[in-house]
Amino acid sequence: MKEADPSTNEREFLLQALKDGARIDGRKFYDFRTLRLEFGSEYGAVEVQLGNTRVLAKVSCEVIRPYTDKPTEGFLTFNTELSPMASAAFEVGRQTDEEVLVSRLIEKAMKRSRALDTEGLCIVAGEKVWSIRVDIHFLDHDGNLVDAACIAAITALLHFRRPDVTVVGEDVTIHTLEQRNPVPLSVHHIPICVTFAFFDNGERMIVDPTFLEEQVKEGDMTMTLNVHKEVCALSKAGGIPMDLDQILQCTRVAIVKVTEITAQIQAALDTDAKKRQVSRK
Amino acid sequence: MTSITTDQDMEQTPGPNIVLPGDLLPPTASGLLEDGPTAPVIKLGPGLHPMDDDTITAVKAGVLKHSEIGNRWWVESNQRRYVAAAGESVIGVVVGKTVEHYKVDIGTAQPALLGVLAFEGATKRNKPNLNIGALLYCRISLANKDMEPELECMNPTTGKADGYGELKAGFVSKISLGLARRLLDPKSLVLRLLGQHISFEMATGMNGRVWIHSTSTKHTILICNAIKNSEYLDTQECATMVKNLVQKM
Numbered sequence: 001m002k003e004a005d006p007s008t009n010e011r012e013f014l015l016q017a018l019k020d021g022a023r024i025d026g027r028k029f030y031d032f033r034t035l036r037l038e039f040g041s042e043y044g045a046v047e048v049q050l051g052n053t054r055v056l057a058k059v060s061c062e063v064i065r066p067y068t069d070k071p072t073e074g075f076l077t078f079n080t081e082l083s084p085m086a087s088a089a090f091e092v093g094r095q096t097d098e099e100v101l102v103s104r105l106i107e108k109a110m111k112r113s114r115a116l117d118t119e120g121l122c123i124v125a126g127e128k129v130w131s132i133r134v135d136i137h138f139l140d141h142d143g144n145l146v147d148a149a150c151i152a153a154i155t156a157l158l159h160f161r162r163p164d165v166t167v168v169g170e171d172v173t174i175h176t177l178e179q180r181n182p183v184p185l186s187v188h189h190i191p192i193c194v195t196f197a198f199f200d201n202g203e204r205m206i207v208d209p210t211f212l213e214e215q216v217k218e219g220d221m222t223m224t225l226n227v228h229k230e231v232c233a234l235s236k237a238g239g240i241p242m243d244l245d246q247i248l249q250c251t252r253v254a255i256v257k258v259t260e261i262t263a264q265i266q267a268a269l270d271t272d273a274k275k276r277q278v279s280r281k
Numbered sequence: 282m283t284s285i286t287t288d289q290d291m292e293q294t295p296g297p298n299i300v301l302p303g304d305l306l307p308p309t310a311s312g313l314l315e316d317g318p319t320a321p322v323i324k325l326g327p328g329l330h331p332m333d334d335d336t337i338t339a340v341k342a343g344v345l346k347h348s349e350i351g352n353r354w355w356v357e358s359n360q361r362r363y364v365a366a367a368g369e370s371v372i373g374v375v376v377g378k379t380v381e382h383y384k385v386d387i388g389t390a391q392p393a394l395l396g397v398l399a400f401e402g403a404t405k406r407n408k409p410n411l412n413i414g415a416l417l418y419c420r421i422s423l424a425n426k427d428m429e430p431e432l433e434c435m436n437p438t439t440g441k442a443d444g445y446g447e448l449k450a451g452f453v454s455k456i457s458l459g460l461a462r463r464l465l466d467p468k469s470l471v472l473r474l475l476g477q478h479i480s481f482e483m484a485t486g487m488n489g490r491v492w493i494h495s496t497s498t499k500h501t502i503l504i505c506n507a508i509k510n511s512e513y514l515d516t517q518e519c520a521t522m523v524k525n526l527v528q529k530m
Contacts, residue, residue: 006414009416
């Protein structure tokens with residue numbers, strides 16, 4: 001079942017409001033919704049809430065044999081699940097175009113920007129490497145799944161700790177969490193997605209669209225950047241054509257958002273680390 | 282507070298009576314199991330289901346409510362998915378058109394059917410023409426299980442429109458069913474507070490949709506947000522919230 005299109009009244013009201021310089025939820029054009037990060041009791045479990053959009057990410061790892069042509073490379077896989085829990089428009093076992101797009105975007109943002117050091121996942125070259133798997137579950141859909149999923153995925157990777165290993169000759173010992181402190185993954189940088197939606201032939205541009213805004217928009221663009229002002233990925237699948245100036249304007253807005261979000265992620269990780277230290281004592 | 286209702290709880294504890302799906306309605310309180318001609322007639326509302334063995338079971342989690350008038354029992358709960366019930370007023374969007382019916386999305390699993398002649402004074406020659414995407418305030422005339430619900434845009438006893446029909450302009454806000462029910466209360470706090478500052482029109486659908494129309498978009502946005510925010514606030518907090526929003530404007 002497809003989610004029903006919004007009524008003409010809603011569509012026209014939204015566009016009129018944008019002309020008057022206002023958004024339906026009272027935000028400014030370049031504002032993100034309130035971002036909330038919650039960590040599970042285990043390492044690598046994060047629930048992200050962006051307004052009413054909710055995403056859960058869980059990282060797990062196992063030891064496997066690497067490909068013969070890349071004997072020292074570990075694996076990083078993403079698994080996205082858009083279940084009917086998020087929206088009645090999603091069905092079990094059938095991928096919608098949206099789902100394919102979302103999972104491709106996350107992979108592009110995380111893997112191809114080399115955010116995670118896959119060489120560092122090697123245990124014995126050509127024999128044993130770590131395979132890291134990130135499961136992303138969408139719990140509630142109120143627009144902008146990509147940004148929420150991206151924040152969830154990278155925060156989960158930063159939060160995750162893998163078991164420590166010692167290699168003596170050919171013998172590999174994997175220590176349990178009780179025997180030795182688990183070790184964090186080496187994350188090079190934190191890529192953050194910022195999604196823009198365009199209205200009125202690209203005249204008006206907003207950040208972090210809600211579900212209704214996504215239904216009414218004329219085009220969108222997702223930019224992935226990190227705090228070092230490096231553009232990791234840029235995706236624009238269809239929609240209206242844009243000027244170079246506009247794209248530059250987007251990057252300027254995005255870099256501010258990325259700085260804010262990264263700071264929030266770091267702060268949340270620090271608070272959680274402190275909490276864990278206290279509970280261990 | 283215990284979550285399982287027993288006969289004793291019913292008589293001793295004042296305060297809300299919480300029931301969970303599967304809980305039995307206490308027979309002594311309702312006078313249900315009294316056989317014979319003197320047994321009182323009881324009416325069951327949403328959330329309660331008569332079982333084969335003559336007991337009554339809650340099928341929803343919520344607060345058990347009772348009204349002496351007509352000896353009515355029902356469970357007050359909150360959810361987001363609407364299940365059609367005959368006689369309720371709802372707000373829907375036209376999603377399709379056939380010769381005899383409009384298909385209207387009212388948030389149920391299946392789109393509802395609205396006869397093209399189910400309007401005030403509509404005849405075969407003269408009937409309203411609605412486009413896809415039009416917003417309607419209508420009444421559920423028929424809601425059977427496993428069937429598409431049926432709608433009408435008039436009062437069946439008088440044949441008058443009674444406020445039902447197409448809603449022009451304005452905006453629709455989606456809220457929980459519990460909040461929609463509370464907004465229908467004429468004493469609703471948030472609406473009274475908003476009414477002191479802004480004049481606006483509204484229509485509340487039992488399917489968790491409110492239509493708001495005011496003179497400016499800014500006012501409409503403010504009202505929508507105030508209503509959404511009011512769901513879990515008490516009297517004092519609600520007053521402060523509305524005051525803050527109005528001041529910011």
